[in-house]
Amino acid sequence: MTTTSALRDVVVVGSGPNGLAAAVTLARAGLAVTVVEGQPEPGGGVRTLPLVSDRVGPDEGLLRDVCAAVPAAAPTSPFFAELDLPARGVDLLVPEVSYAQPLDGGRAGVAWRDLARTVEGLGEDGERWRRLVGPLVRHHEDVARIALSDKRSLPVAAVVGGAGAALAAALAVLSTRAGDRWWRTDVAHALITGVAAHTITALPSVAAAGTAAYLGALAHSPSGWPLVRGGIGEITRVLVADLRAHGGQLVVDRPVRGREDLPAARHTLLDTHACVAARMLAEPFRGRLERLPVGAGVCKLDYVLSAPVPWAHPDVARAGTVHVGGSVEQMRQAEAEVAAGRHPDRPVLLVSDPASHDPGRSGRSGLRPLWAYAHVPRGSDRDVRPQAEQQLERFAPGFRDVVVDCVVTPASRMADHNAALVDGDISGGAVSMWRMVARPGPRPDPYAVAPGVWLCSSSVPPGPGVHGMGGHHAARRVLRELGLPVPSLAPGR
Numbered sequence: 466m467t468t469t470s471a472l473r474d475v476v477v478v479g480s481g482p483n484g485l486a487a488a489v490t491l492a493r494a495g496l497a498v499t500v501v502e503g504q505p506e507p508g509g510g511v512r513t514l515p516l517v518s519d520r521v522g523p524d525e526g527l528l529r530d531v532c533a534a535v536p537a538a539a540p541t542s543p544f545f546a547e548l549d550l551p552a553r554g555v556d557l558l559v560p561e562v563s564y565a566q567p568l569d570g571g572r573a574g575v576a577w578r579d580l581a582r583t584v585e586g587l588g589e590d591g592e593r594w595r596r597l598v599g600p601l602v603r604h605h606e607d608v609a610r611i612a613l614s615d616k617r618s619l620p621v622a623a624v625v626g627g628a629g630a631a632l633a634a635a636l637a638v639l640s641t642r643a644g645d646r647w648w649r650t651d652v653a654h655a656l657i658t659g660v661a662a663h664t665i666t667a668l669p670s671v672a673a674a675g676t677a678a679y680l681g682a683l684a685h686s687p688s689g690w691p692l693v694r695g696g697i698g699e700i701t702r703v704l705v706a707d708l709r710a711h712g713g714q715l716v717v718d719r720p721v722r723g724r725e726d727l728p729a730a731r732h733t734l735l736d737t738h739a740c741v742a743a744r745m746l747a748e749p750f751r752g753r754l755e756r757l758p759v760g761a762g763v764c765k766l767d768y769v770l771s772a773p774v775p776w777a778h779p780d781v782a783r784a785g786t787v788h789v790g791g792s793v794e795q796m797r798q799a800e801a802e803v804a805a806g807r808h809p810d811r812p813v814l815l816v817s818d819p820a821s822h823d824p825g826r827s828g829r830s831g832l833r834p835l836w837a838y839a840h841v842p843r844g845s846d847r848d849v850r851p852q853a854e855q856q857l858e859r860f861a862p863g864f865r866d867v868v869v870d871c872v873v874t875p876a877s878r879m880a881d882h883n884a885a886l887v888d889g890d891i892s893g894g895a896v897s898m899w900r901m902v903a904r905p906g907p908r909p910d911p912y913a914v915a916p917g918v919w920l921c922s923s924s925v926p927p928g929p930g931v932h933g934m935g936g937h938h939a940a941r942r943v944l945r946e947l948g949l950p951v952p953s954l955a956p957g958r
């Protein structure tokens with residue numbers, strides 16, 4: 466199948482985890498693959514770059530995860546599981562606390578990776594946590610299979626094997642306000658609501674409940690919510706090495722702005738936001754992609770600290786991910802404001818302190834990075850550092866005293882370092898139950914967007930996250946059209 470002419474078999478635009486997953490799958494099938502990336506380095510949402518600020522120079526040796534830091538979906542993603550990241554030298558670090566939810570008065574909800582320990586810590590709600598989350602944990606591999614499916618060919622064995630019932634029970638409790646009665650304490654309720662808030666949409670909702678069920682199950686699975694030793698960019702290193710080992714090429718610094726920039730190929734896969742992909746297509750294909758609404762945005766905050774975050778509750782410091790948003794009602798209020806296009810006074814933040822789990826992430830003089838982002842309206846050009854610091858100081862008194870500097874990237878500037886992050890939308894389009902299935906539109910094959918052109922980013926099922934499955938599903942469609950078998954992804958092949 467490999468061509469000898471200048472016309473490549475396959476061009477992939479974009480080298481995020483989905484683009485590289487597609488490229489690796491197709492290169493392993495024997496196709497001539499070229500990946501064209503607009504930035505100087507590959508990886509998109511999975512890059513680790515030097516953290517340099519006005520006050521901290523490159524000699525300190527600090528690194529920042531530009532976008533994703535916690536690849537929670539990767540270990541149970543069928544693509545990454547078969548690729549076998551650990552066998553290729555990616556050290557997935559499993560924090561003993563997957564996530565935590567600090568609350569006022571020095572209290573906190575703590576999701577230990579160990580389910581029993583979590584149940585024990587949640588007091589009156591412990592048994593309720595076990596009844597709701599326990600079945601999801603027991604069936605977490607099937608839950609992941611359902612969540613990461615193409616939403617067209619549901620894995621029936623997974624659904625009927627117990628995961629379907631566990632998901633239905635979780636959705637019944639978590640997707641409406643009527644389900645609030647399930648909880649006896651504000652702690653457990655806030656703990657699970659912090660996970661639901663990952664969707665950056667109004668709370669409660671079916672989509673957010675689905676996210677809470679899926680990520681909530683993974684948090685107590687053997688792989689937990691891992692961090693990557695040395696930074697998440699290690700995953701990209703492995704993907705690029707595998708692509709090259711199978712004859713694939715990577716061209717960086719080559720933005721594709723329109724149809725005229727698209728390199729000629731028999732098949733073109735677009736690893737970018739649906740509305741960016743639309744610019745590369747003619748009508749009627751363009752209009753179909755433009756219908757996927759752009760989602761809410763984030764403002765990224767890359768802090769340099771002189772010491773660990775002084776969380777009021779000591780177990781919060783053991784968490785790989787901290788959800789900073791306060792009580793259930795405060796998070797609901799903040800997410801409703803964002804959905805309405807307003808900036809909340811108390812935004813929801815996601816925070817991770819990598820050096821607490823990977824000492825190598827500290828700098829030469831002992832400084833350390835702190836990864837954080839705040840939920841903001843789409844396209845926001847506001848620097849929300851003051852609001853973010855107010856939230857952090859609230860749950861970690863003395864936080865401001867350990868801040869050395871902070872590099873702020875408002876939502877409106879996110880696309881400067883990744884064209885797929887339109888208006889700071891990190892989800893590849895708005896997330897709702899309908900939009901998780903009809904993504905980018907209500908069509909039998911969401912990946913085929915024009916003759917010979919395939920969308921393979923988080924704008925197609927299964928949606929956002931570091932799992933590579935949007936790319937892998939799209940690549941399988943291409944292989945089916947070419948009558949080629951799906952190759953093994955195992956190391957050494």
Ligand SMILES: Cc1cc2nc3c(=O)[nH]c(=O)nc-3n(C[C@H](O)[C@H](O)[C@H](O)COP(=O)(O)OP(=O)(O)OC[C@H]3O[C@@H](n4cnc5c(N)ncnc54)[C@H](O)[C@@H]3O)c2cc1C
Pocket residue numbers: 478479480481482483484485501502503504507508509510511531532533534535536537538719720721722736737738741763765838882883884885886891892893921922923924928929930931932935
């Ligand atoms: C701040 C932030 C924090 C996040 N945290 C997490 C997390 O902790 N865990 C998690 O699982 N997920 C997280 N995510 C989401 C995750 O990063 C994405 O869902 C994932 O990277 C999507 O992969 P992708 O391949 O579809 O797109 P991307 O990773 O966004 O890659 C797209 C690539 O295509 C390139 N590109 C786009 N358009 C063009 C063009 N026209 N021409 C040339 N190149 C182009 C871009 O430069 C980029 O390299 C986060 C995202 C952000 C922004």
